[in-house]
Amino acid sequence: MRNTDPRPITEAVIASFADTPDPRLKQIMTSLVQHLHAFASDVQLTQQEWFQGIDFLTRCGHITDDKRQEFILLSDVLGLSMLTVARNNAKPQGCTEATVFGPFHVEGAPHYALGDDIANGAKGRPCVVRGTVRNLDGEPVPGAVLDVWQSDDEGLYDVQHEHLGHAQARGIITADEQGRFHFRTIVAVPYAIPHDGPVGQMLKATGRHPWRPAHLHFMVKAPGYETLITHVFRKGSDYLDSDAVFGVRQSLVCDWVEQADGSFAMAFDFVLNPALRA
Ligand code: BEZ
Numbered sequence: 001m002r003n004t005d006p007r008p009i010t011e012a013v014i015a016s017f018a019d020t021p022d023p024r025l026k027q028i029m030t031s032l033v034q035h036l037h038a039f040a041s042d043v044q045l046t047q048q049e050w051f052q053g054i055d056f057l058t059r060c061g062h063i064t065d066d067k068r069q070e071f072i073l074l075s076d077v078l079g080l081s082m083l084t085v086a087r088n089n090a091k092p093q094g095c096t097e098a099t100v101f102g103p104f105h106v107e108g109a110p111h112y113a114l115g116d117d118i119a120n121g122a123k124g125r126p127c128v129v130r131g132t133v134r135n136l137d138g139e140p141v142p143g144a145v146l147d148v149w150q151s152d153d154e155g156l157y158d159v160q161h162e163h164l165g166h167a168q169a170r171g172i173i174t175a176d177e178q179g180r181f182h183f184r185t186i187v188a189v190p191y192a193i194p195h196d197g198p199v200g201q202m203l204k205a206t207g208r209h210p211w212r213p214a215h216l217h218f219m220v221k222a223p224g225y226e227t228l229i230t231h232v233f234r235k236g237s238d239y240l241d242s243d244a245v246f247g248v249r250q251s252l253v254c255d256w257v258e259q260a261d262g263s264f265a266m267a268f269d270f271v272l273n274p275a276l277r278a
């Protein structure tokens with residue numbers, strides 16, 4: 001843009017997208033520029049603050065690799081991940097709500113039989129998890145596949161333990177003909193999301209903590225139904241009201257009941273949404 005251009009800079013940038021062949025890309029770029037420019041005007045962004053922002057994003061890039069994704073973490077702590085999940089997973093009343101996927105799912109987790117212990121040596125207090133997968137009519141979903149993952153007693157996922165080399169506290173369970181499942185594992189505990197990088201510095205600078213309430217991750221799949229990605233949160237856990245990534249839904253909070261022998265039991269039923277027919 002020349003400085004003789006009479007149009008304000010925002011309009012000029014938006015006009016520069018006029019020939020974008022993909023209409024969706026054009027819409028996204030136009031809206032992004034509108035909001036970015038409005039933000040800079042709103043806070044009267046100084047050049048030094050602009051540079052600090054660029055430096056922050058540069059540091060997010062430098063710490064990101066195939067194991068660490070600081071940009072997703074940034075999206076998580078800004079609530080953008082949960083907002084996107086909520087906006088794209090509106091379901092009929094009665095379906096189990098979705099929440100954030102998180103960075104610790106692993107493709108190809110080991111398969112276990114009903115009743116097996118998926119902890120596989122992970123440290124923690126023993127816990128039995130059971131429930132039924134149903135549809136909106138209350139009918140069981142036979143053979144639903146549940147991919148489960150969680151942290152150990154130290155608040156770490158197996159993939160965060162260097163040199164562990166095998167799956168712990170994660171596994172794939174197939175429900176029976178009545179949609180029922182049960183497996184053994186360990187009790188979930190609250191843990192801090194990775195906060196040794198720029199996102200952690202941002203949390204500290206804004207007086208926020210990096211903690212998530214205790215939860216178990218589930219991805220539930222069955223033919224003819226939408227895949228459900230969600231957590232079950234432990235009732236009474238710390239941080240239920242201040243989850244660092246805004247993922248808590250009241251309908252997903254469940255009691256982990258202590259048994260006479262000191263172990264725990266948790267029961268949760270999932271209700272799947274039918275898939276849209278093509
Ligand atoms: C998780 O629950 O595993 C998670 C979600 C978002 C950021 C970090 C961890």
Ligand code: FE
Pocket residue numbers: 102104151215217
């Ligand atoms: Fe998690």
